[in-house]
Amino acid sequence: MAVLLFAGIAVAILFSIFFFMKSGKEMPKNWSQLVAEIKVQQVGFFGIVEDILLRGANKVDLYKQxxxxxxxxxxxxxIGLRIVKKLVECDxxxxxxxRNPDASKKAVEKYLTEEGNLLAGAKLHYEQLDIGSMKSVRAFASRVQAKFDKIxxxxxxxxxxxxxxKLTDEGFxxxxxxxxxxxxxxTHLLIPQLRAAGSPECAARIVNVSSCVNKVGDIKYGDINRTKDYYPAEAYNQSKLVQVLFAKHTNLQFEEDNVPIxxxxxxxxxVNTDLFENSSTTYIPWLRQLLFKNPEQGSRTIVYAAIAPELEGKGGTYLSNxxxxxxxxxxKNSxxxxxxxxxxxxxxGIKDFFHKEPSK
Ligand SMILES: NC(=O)c1ccc[n+]([C@@H]2O[C@H](COP(=O)([O-])OP(=O)(O)OC[C@H]3O[C@@H](n4cnc5c(N)ncnc54)[C@H](OP(=O)(O)O)[C@@H]3O)[C@@H](O)[C@H]2O)c1
Structure with missing residues (x-):
């Protein structure tokens, strides 16, 4: 184990230096940024090794629902496009x-048609959403709530x-x-629809797509926007750490309150997707093709978390492969x-996240 760890760190350092030289990406400006970069490369390296070793475990049974x-x-x-395909296959x-419903409709319809004429019978709705804008999220949720009683x-x-x-217009x-x-x-806005859909036998599910880099994330409460000494990898790690803690906390509350979510x-x-367009690996595409999961493989654990019957009663968990x-x-720290x-x-400015108080 110690040898593997040492090898991982050594490979991570070599990869970091090699990728940075190839990519022309901005170098870490200080010790803390360098450490952050090495940690990310290291977690990524172990992530790739795990994906290769657990290839056989990474599977999901699709069934009609x-x-x-x-x-x-x-x-x-x-990955999202492949999630949609699997859900369509489950009816x-x-x-x-x-962000762009018309372009998305074209892209999804083309993909589903190419993938075995899955479009016939598919029930798909495209709604405009810029998830980084709280104004847009509220407008989107209102439209969804007007059309759907249950999710x-x-x-x-x-x-x-x-x-x-970059800060958004709302300062985030x-x-x-x-x-x-x-x-x-x-999630807060859609809790009524999720609660209406869930039952004690089959809870509604929320799946937060995080990342293994949550493990090296930290939360800077004093400077959550990381205005001082911004390093993109640290900002990403933080955002992926808070996603997992959010899932853990909400699940605990749902269980305590007997809410079927x-x-x-x-x-x-x-996974080899455009997500890496700002990463140094962009400049070495063959490496991504060779070692990374493809987007279809990347969608499996997410769909598994969403539909696997064996996960009923196992909320508040974190999954990989x-x-x-x-x-x-x-x-594990409540x-x-x-x-x-x-x-x-x-x-x-959310006062009653779980909608516990009766609406007026
Ligand atoms: N790829 C990996 O190795 C990996 C590893 C761990 C975790 N993840 C996570 O997996 C998820 C999917 O990533 P991916 O690899 O599929 O990345 P991707 O190919 O770059 O897709 C990103 C998706 O997010 C959408 N998006 C980005 N900003 C948005 C916004 N402001 N409002 C609405 N939609 C927005 C994009 O829509 P547009 O087309 O409008 O840009 C696109 O559909 C992400 O949460 C990522 O952090 C990925």
């Missing part, structure tokens, strides 16, 4: 929350990685806004989960 409704953010390309009706599966998938520093750093705050708010967090694998596994040490939850409610 007519009458169910799923909502997927960012289902127009990458699940899918609402896609996407059985909420898959919080849309995301960005390694983007340059992009990784936090898109990967976390938008999904936090959306369960939350899961997932690492999809290290269709298996329960461990993540950041805060995962004080940290609660702290983050309160911080986020305060940040977004």
């Amino acid at each position: 007519p009458g169910k409704i799923a909502l997927v953010t960012g289902g127009n390309r990458g 699940i009706e899918v609402i896609l929350g996407v 059985h599966l909420l898959i919080n998938n849309a995301g960005v990685m390694g983007v340059p520093y 750093e992009s990784h936090m806004a898109i990967n976390y705050y938008g999904h936090f708010l959306l 369960r939350s899961y967090a997932v690492h999809p694998g290290v 269709c298996r329960l596994t461990t993540c950041h040490r805060f995962w 004080v940290q989960c609660d702290k983050l939850f309160r911080f986020t409610c305060d940040t977004l």
